[in-house]
Amino acid sequence: MSPTALTISGVDKFYGPIDRGVHAVKNLTMEIGKGEIVALLGSSGCGKTSTLRMVAGFEEVSRGAIAVAGRQVHTLPPVRRNVAMAFEGYSLYPPLTVRENMAFALKAARLPRSEVDARVASIAKLLEIEDILERYPSSISGGQQQRASLGRALIREADLHLLDEPMGQLEPQLRAVLRGRIKHFIKERGLTAILVTHDQTEANALADRIAVMEGGVLQQFDTPDRIKERPANLFTGTFVGEPPMNVFEAFVGTAHDRINLRLPDGLSLDYDRNAFSGPVRDQLLSRERVVIGIRPYAVRRSKDGVPATVLANQWLGDQTHIAADFAGGSLVLVEHDRTRLDLGAPIKVSIDPKNLHVFDQASGKAISHGMELA
Amino acid sequence: MEHTSLLERILRGVALTLVVIFFMFPILWIFMMSFQTNETILRIPPQLIFEPTLANYTALITGKLMTAAGTLDIAFMRNLWNSVFLSVTSVAVSLLLGVPAAYAFARHKFRGSEDIAFTLLSFKFAPALLVLLPLTLYFQKLGLANTYFGLIWVYQLICLPLILWIVRGYFEDIPADIEYAYRIGGHSWFATFRKIALPLAGPGIAAAGLLAFIFAWNNFVFALVLASADKQPVTVGALAFITSSGIQYGQISAAIVLSITPTLALALYAQRYLVEGLSLGAVKG
Numbered sequence: 001m002s003p004t005a006l007t008i009s010g011v012d013k014f015y016g017p018i019d020r021g022v023h024a025v026k027n028l029t030m031e032i033g034k035g036e037i038v039a040l041l042g043s044s045g046c047g048k049t050s051t052l053r054m055v056a057g058f059e060e061v062s063r064g065a066i067a068v069a070g071r072q073v074h075t076l077p078p079v080r081r082n083v084a085m086a087f088e089g090y091s092l093y094p095p096l097t098v099r100e101n102m103a104f105a106l107k108a109a110r111l112p113r114s115e116v117d118a119r120v121a122s123i124a125k126l127l128e129i130e131d132i133l134e135r136y137p138s139s140i141s142g143g144q145q146q147r148a149s150l151g152r153a154l155i156r157e158a159d160l161h162l163l164d165e166p167m168g169q170l171e172p173q174l175r176a177v178l179r180g181r182i183k184h185f186i187k188e189r190g191l192t193a194i195l196v197t198h199d200q201t202e203a204n205a206l207a208d209r210i211a212v213m214e215g216g217v218l219q220q221f222d223t224p225d226r227i228k229e230r231p232a233n234l235f236t237g238t239f240v241g242e243p244p245m246n247v248f249e250a251f252v253g254t255a256h257d258r259i260n261l262r263l264p265d266g267l268s269l270d271y272d273r274n275a276f277s278g279p280v281r282d283q284l285l286s287r288e289r290v291v292i293g294i295r296p297y298a299v300r301r302s303k304d305g306v307p308a309t310v311l312a313n314q315w316l317g318d319q320t321h322i323a324a325d326f327a328g329g330s331l332v333l334v335e336h337d338r339t340r341l342d343l344g345a346p347i348k349v350s351i352d353p354k355n356l357h358v359f360d361q362a363s364g365k366a367i368s369h370g371m372e373l374a
Numbered sequence: 375m376e377h378t379s380l381l382e383r384i385l386r387g388v389a390l391t392l393v394v395i396f397f398m399f400p401i402l403w404i405f406m407m408s409f410q411t412n413e414t415i416l417r418i419p420p421q422l423i424f425e426p427t428l429a430n431y432t433a434l435i436t437g438k439l440m441t442a443a444g445t446l447d448i449a450f451m452r453n454l455w456n457s458v459f460l461s462v463t464s465v466a467v468s469l470l471l472g473v474p475a476a477y478a479f480a481r482h483k484f485r486g487s488e489d490i491a492f493t494l495l496s497f498k499f500a501p502a503l504l505v506l507l508p509l510t511l512y513f514q515k516l517g518l519a520n521t522y523f524g525l526i527w528v529y530q531l532i533c534l535p536l537i538l539w540i541v542r543g544y545f546e547d548i549p550a551d552i553e554y555a556y557r558i559g560g561h562s563w564f565a566t567f568r569k570i571a572l573p574l575a576g577p578g579i580a581a582a583g584l585l586a587f588i589f590a591w592n593n594f595v596f597a598l599v600l601a602s603a604d605k606q607p608v609t610v611g612a613l614a615f616i617t618s619s620g621i622q623y624g625q626i627s628a629a630i631v632l633s634i635t636p637t638l639a640l641a642l643y644a645q646r647y648l649v650e651g652l653s654l655g656a657v658k659g
Contacts, residue, residue: 058554078557085558091551095573105559152555 011064039203298355305348430628453611468533480545544578
């Protein structure tokens with residue numbers, strides 16, 4: 001295992017008095033290796049920015065400990081933590097030009113002029129802001145300010161680079177290009193970066209590992225692939241993935257040699273016993289009720305499937321999203337061809353047990369993914 | 375402007391002229407009185423044409439007032455100096471105390487911070503006369519009555535809340551992240567306060583300082599009760615022109631002109647920077 005860049009152990013954050021205030025981050029523990037890029041992914045108010053700010057030192061840690069590169073830092077002021085940060089609101093210094101803003105920390109660290117100039121030039125090229133280096137923050141666009149702010153963080157050689165929504169204001173095309181370049185830049189220099197984002201595409205594209213947060217609790221911390229294929233719980237399953245995973249409550253029943261997953265509205269998914277692997281079947285049969293999840297692109301239309309009614313049909317240029325009225329809820333299917341289906345048309349859908357995610361009905365914890373136990 | 379008709383422009387000009395005359399007339403009249411003797415001032419009907427005299431200014435500057443009843447010593451220059459000294463020192467002390475306090479109130483929400491800030495503001499609610507009586511008694515016991523120190527202390531009631539509340543607003547308008555960005559770039563909070571917060575709030579601090587100066591300069595009651603002749607500012611000193619042989623309108627006018635000159639000059643000078651600083655702004659990006 002590579003040396004750790006950041007260790008967060010049992011951290012709680014309360015706004016207001018401890019144990020009585022707003023509990024923004026709950027008993028968070030995570031470890032990030034040197035050279036890793038980690039995305040904190042979650043909706044607004046999930047605690048991801050609070051976490052970042054505690055690491056940076058702008059918010060006090062209510063309980064627990066934070067170590068950067070092996071040094072306990074949670075009681076140190078930001079200046080002594082050796083972390084760099086790009087702020088969501090850019091926070092450029094208004095009286096300084098873009099160049100001065102970016103060179104600022106390097107000058108404070110007393111680097112030679114030639115070195116500062118060289119670094120500013122290379123970062124400016126990377127972020128395509130060479131032509132605005134002599135401008136003032138108030139005279140450039142939001143996207144340019146954001147890149148300048150990102151540049152100001154990336155230019156430093158810190159133990160940890162914290163990037164708060166670093167690309168939210170950029171145009172989609174530029175964003176895609178910059179993602180690749182920034183990832184390359186970070187990897188090439190062996191920097192460690194934590195980015196906070198609510199954009200899963202960004203998290204998937206940039207991060208080695210994604211920490212999914214919700215309600216101040218770390219839901220899952222894993223590689224983008226595993227988060228998608230093996231969501232630890234219902235929240236991660238439905239939060240990550242576009243369009244979101246379809247979920248239904250189901251009663252588990254057996255008849256002859258078959259397993260029924262009975263859905264609302266009298267529908268039932270009917271499988272051969274042997275369609276499931278032994279451990280998954282045992283888990284299923286030991287429960288009365290479960291929640292099943294199926295990714296939209298894993299739902300197939302077939303002649304002998306379960307009936308559903310088309311509610312909406314959208315061709316997005318490269319795929320079709322079909323929403324269907326199904327089992328008292330709605331089911332979304334993704335097909336790669338341009339499907340011509342009128343609203344109200346009856347269809348039949350089938351779900352391969354290999355693509356079925358099963359969650360515990362009470363806790364939402366994953367039980368199985370396809371043929372494997374969670 | 376190019377879309378306004380001629381009539382509209384004429385009406386606007388007339389309206390503006392009326393407003394300017396309304397507000398400027400007293401000042402203009404005082405200015406004119408300051409160059410006249412009591413006789414010409416009190417002529418009925420009043421006349422716009424007169425022979426200007428510098429006698430009023432001479433009397434003020436030399437400190438010798440000639441009246442029908444004889445020569446009277448007046449301490450106008452001394453009073454003017456007292457005004458300058460009291461106002462400048464009070465504002466300086468207030469800035470020194472108020473700006474860091476405003477920063478603390480703006481950036482750190484601690485237990486009771488709002489209450490303390492409000493208490494400080496409430497000093498401005500109480501009628502000065504209500505405070506004065508007990509204050510005078512205390513000051514006499516403490517030996518602070520009729521001292522510059524005591525006066526400057528009391529002037530804090532005028533300056534400190536003003537500076538505190540105005541500057542606090544300016545600090546609150548600076549996004550905290552700008553300061554965080556500076557701190558994480560390797561600077562202590564004190565360096566951040568000096569290098570980021572103070573310059574960004576600069577125009578606000580200047581505006582608050584200027585306002586506080588004007589309020590301090592114009593103060594009358596505190597000085598009237600707490601200061602004797604040699605410590606009095608011009609506002610109180612002007613009472614000396616009401617003499618047994620009549621009210622010296624000419625000298626009063628000249629005294630007013632002389633005493634508003636510093637504040638006017640300061641306001642005009644600072645205005646340039648205030649507007650510049652405020653329009654530079656764009657702190658919010």
